[in-house]
Amino acid sequence: MYQTRTEGGVHVSRETSLLLAKRTDKGRGSLSEISRDFISTTPNFLINVPLLIFNSQVDRSIDSVHLYRRTQHIYTVCGRCTNTMATFSPSTHCPSSSAYSNNSSVINGSNRLHQRIALSSIRPKQCRARKLSLQQSSNGVSLSKAVHVQDGATNMKTSSVESDKILKDGILSVPPVTPPEEVKDIASFDFDKDKSTVSITVVGASGDLAKKKIFPALFALYYEGCLPEHFTIFGYARSKMSDAELRTMVSKTLTCRIDQRENCGEKMDQFLERCFYQPGQYDSEKNFLELDRNLKQHEAGRVANRLFYLSIPPNIFIDAVKCASSSASSASGWTRVIVEKPFGRDSESSAALTRSLKQYLDEDQIFRQVFSLIDHYLGKELVENLSVLRFSNLIFEPLWSRQYIRNVQFIFAEDFGTEGRGGYFDNYGIIRDIMQNHLLQILALFAMETPVSLDAEDIRNEKVKVLRSMRPLRLDDVVVGQYKSHTRGGVKYPAYTDDKTVPGGSLTPTFAAAALFIDNARWDGVPFLMKAGKALHDRRAEIRVQFRHVPGNLYNKNIIDLATNELVIRVQPDESIYLKINNKVPGLGMRLDRSNLNLLYAARYSKEIPDAYERLLLDAIEGERRLFIRSDELDAAWSLFSPVLKDLEDNKIVPEYYPYGSRGPVGSHYLAARYKVRWGDLGSDQ
Numbered sequence: 286m287y288q289t290r291t292e293g294g295v296h297v298s299r300e301t302s303l304l305l306a307k308r309t310d311k312g313r314g315s316l317s318e319i320s321r322d323f324i325s326t327t328p329n330f331l332i333n334v335p336l337l338i339f340n341s342q343v344d345r346s347i348d349s350v351h352l353y354r355r356t357q358h359i360y361t362v363c364g365r366c367t368n369t370m371a372t373f374s375p376s377t378h379c380p381s382s383s384a385y386s387n388n389s390s391v392i393n394g395s396n397r398l399h400q401r402i403a404l405s406s407i408r409p410k411q412c413r414a415r416k417l418s419l420q421q422s423s424n425g426v427s428l429s430k431a432v433h434v435q436d437g438a439t440n441m442k443t444s445s446v447e448s449d450k451i452l453k454d455g456i457l458s459v460p461p462v463t464p465p466e467e468v469k470d471i472a473s474f475d476f477d478k479d480k481s482t483v484s485i486t487v488v489g490a491s492g493d494l495a496k497k498k499i500f501p502a503l504f505a506l507y508y509e510g511c512l513p514e515h516f517t518i519f520g521y522a523r524s525k526m527s528d529a530e531l532r533t534m535v536s537k538t539l540t541c542r543i544d545q546r547e548n549c550g551e552k553m554d555q556f557l558e559r560c561f562y563q564p565g566q567y568d569s570e571k572n573f574l575e576l577d578r579n580l581k582q583h584e585a586g587r588v589a590n591r592l593f594y595l596s597i598p599p600n601i602f603i604d605a606v607k608c609a610s611s612s613a614s615s616a617s618g619w620t621r622v623i624v625e626k627p628f629g630r631d632s633e634s635s636a637a638l639t640r641s642l643k644q645y646l647d648e649d650q651i652f653r654q655v656f657s658l659i660d661h662y663l664g665k666e667l668v669e670n671l672s673v674l675r676f677s678n679l680i681f682e683p684l685w686s687r688q689y690i691r692n693v694q695f696i697f698a699e700d701f702g703t704e705g706r707g708g709y710f711d712n713y714g715i716i717r718d719i720m721q722n723h724l725l726q727i728l729a730l731f732a733m734e735t736p737v738s739l740d741a742e743d744i745r746n747e748k749v750k751v752l753r754s755m756r757p758l759r760l761d762d763v764v765v766g767q768y769k770s771h772t773r774g775g776v777k778y779p780a781y782t783d784d785k786t787v788p789g790g791s792l793t794p795t796f797a798a799a800a801l802f803i804d805n806a807r808w809d810g811v812p813f814l815m816k817a818g819k820a821l822h823d824r825r826a827e828i829r830v831q832f833r834h835v836p837g838n839l840y841n842k843n844i845i846d847l848a849t850n851e852l853v854i855r856v857q858p859d860e861s862i863y864l865k866i867n868n869k870v871p872g873l874g875m876r877l878d879r880s881n882l883n884l885l886y887a888a889r890y891s892k893e894i895p896d897a898y899e900r901l902l903l904d905a906i907e908g909e910r911r912l913f914i915r916s917d918e919l920d921a922a923w924s925l926f927s928p929v930l931k932d933l934e935d936n937k938i939v940p941e942y943y944p945y946g947s948r949g950p951v952g953s954h955y956l957a958a959r960y961k962v963r964w965g966d967l968g969s970d971q
């Protein structure tokens with residue numbers, strides 16, 4: 286039985302550390318109806334949710350609220366409403382990425398409103414509260430609600446005065462509660478914004494990725510008000526640098542991503558003032574202790590949450606993790622380590638790396654020191670949108686199977702070579718660099734069954750299932766290529782092996798095409814084609830879904846080889862979603878042509894698209910794990926590619942050479958043709 290008490294209108298369930306408050310349109314309201322129902326009908330409800338404030342202008346339409354714990358950070362809130370048709374739209378500048386999980390629906394036209402709300406453990410100022418706007422069709426009256434939620438608490442007591450304040454303010458000013466003893470949730474360490482801080486250490490700060498992506502992404506988050514009030518950024522690397530030198534280096538790659546902001550320069554200066562540098566070796570506990578001392582100074586006695594971003598080559602991951610964990614992890618808050626790809630070269634090396642990592646860190650969020658494997662493609666806007674497109678549009682989901690889909694293509698192309706990264710690349714090749722991770726992750730999201738919910742674990746469970754249903758790739762189903770020198774317009778473009786860091790005669794593929802199959806009921810026999818290459822004629826990343834022919838098509842006579850529908854999700858550049866349809870050419874005759882129904886993001890949305898690293902860093906800070914790779918996903922991914930990688934290397938398969946800037950090896954067309962597929966990115970109407 287759950288005991289409860291009421292303090293200043295705030296209902297507190299002792300066992301669950303739950304505070305539930307409700308504010309009606311008339312002012313402060315009674316909580317009894319919510320809490321009574323809540324307590325009595327929700328036996329398995331959450332532990333460790335400190336507060337829900339339900340700020341409702343449509344009080345009468347809600348007669349119960351239930352919270353169900355789903356994961357560490359995701360809760361389900363259900364309220365019964367009257368004639369409610371609801372859509373949520375986060376309306377802050379920087380909605381928490383966990384707003385991903387907001388949705389609502391009317392169940393079979395009944396009066397029941399289900400609201401799934403993902404709560405996140407730490408909310409920077411602007412990111413903290415999310416206003417959810419509900420459009421209701423009740424009696425033609427437009428109604429709105431705001432739900433403000435925060436979780437995570439530590440060692441604090443609530444008083445009626447505090448509670449009053451919350452209710453007066455109406456929105457979020459969270460009274461602390463004591464979490465139950467048994468819950469060692471890291472979320473509970475960062476509750477009070479005045480008492481907690483986040484320190485982000487970019488390990489390998491002098492490197493390419495740090496300069497190009499990580500610091501700019503952190504700045505963009507700062508710019509958008511998405512970093513916590515108290516935060517510090519440390520660069521860590523072997524290079525000798527002062528704070529000022531780091532700032533100069535970083536400032537060169539910072540941009541004002543959002544146009545027309547007048548105070549950008551000022552913001553940059555403020556951001557740079559929060560950046561510091563600590564030189565050190567990656568395997569030196571002593572150097573990490575120095576870092577720890579420096580971090581502590583900046584944390585100034587607050588509850589310290591620490592994020593380490595390992596932007597270093599993979600051969601030094603474990604050293605750095607060991608030292609960070611033993612000498613620079615937080616004693617009072619969480620410690621999270623983001624590990625970059627490549628994570629291993631094959632199944633064995635990846636499993637060995639995971640084992641080593643697990644000596645120092647855990648994967649499960651309930652622990653205080655955790656690691657997360659990043660795949661930045663999961664943070665790309667259109668990859669995020671894939672599930673929305675499929676699961677929230679009736680016109681797509683029913684078609685998402687072998688019954689209607691002929692083949693699916695995942696295409697990655699870059700119009701530049703390995704410039705500057707040849708040393709790294711030669712040890713991995715394009716299959717490990719792009720296919721085994723980025724493209725396969727997109728494939729898994731594309732092909733998975735409907736997850737139970739949008740909770741990270743539910744999604745990752747479905748991804749693993751689909752990966753495990755796939756046939757390991759065969760050598761016959763792979764084509765590899767390598768770019769060679771080419772002169773165009775008087776400019777000579779280098780061959781891959783011209784790179785001084787690449788061994789002469791290297792057979793490492795810079796291009797690969799592959800045909801994969803998912804042996805399950807939904808996708809049996811459907812070819813999933815992948816193509817990835819460097820130094821090609823253009824830069825793009827896209828998903829192409831080619832549909833089957835219309836059976837008994839009446840218009841067969843009007844066009845030779847009537848094209849089938851194709852859905853294109855262009856991840857980059859020029860983010861867009863378009864559907865190729867057959868259409869009548871206007872006029873008196875009956876002629877068909879192919880046209881696009883086109884959702885071009887730049888034309889539709891004025892807001893700039895955030896870089897993938899922004900989303901992922903924010904998620905890492907917030908403890909949202911949906912976009913990070915679980916180690917069983919990683920194992921499944923390696924199982925698919927390891928055998929063919931071994932075959933390629935053992936048999937010293939010579940890649941097909943293609944000119945720099947071309948469309949890649951002809952072999953990829955033969956591979957596609959074997960499965961009666963034509964690559965969608967060819968031709969003028971792509």
Ligand SMILES: NC(=O)C1=CN([C@@H]2O[C@H](COP(=O)(O)OP(=O)(O)OC[C@H]3O[C@@H](n4cnc5c(N)ncnc54)[C@H](OP(=O)(O)O)[C@@H]3O)[C@@H](O)[C@H]2O)C=CC1
Binds near residue numbers: 490597598626627706
């Ligand atoms: N660059 C990119 O576009 C992408 C990179 N990644 C991954 O991110 C990580 C970092 O990439 P990137 O920044 O390109 O890597 P870099 O080669 O630029 O290395 C980063 C830093 O690590 C240190 N370092 C480099 N080589 C060694 C070595 N052999 N021993 C010890 N320290 C070394 C250097 O710092 P110092 O000498 O100062 O210590 C260097 O500045 C890698 O795992 C990479 O695979 C993933 C996606 C894209």
Ligand SMILES: O=C1O[C@H](COP(=O)(O)O)[C@@H](O)[C@H](O)[C@H]1O
Binds near residue numbers: 699718719826
């Ligand atoms: O992970 C990698 O990704 C980049 C491409 O990333 P994008 O976001 O610019 O599309 C690729 O160049 C690099 O080789 C690879 O390691």
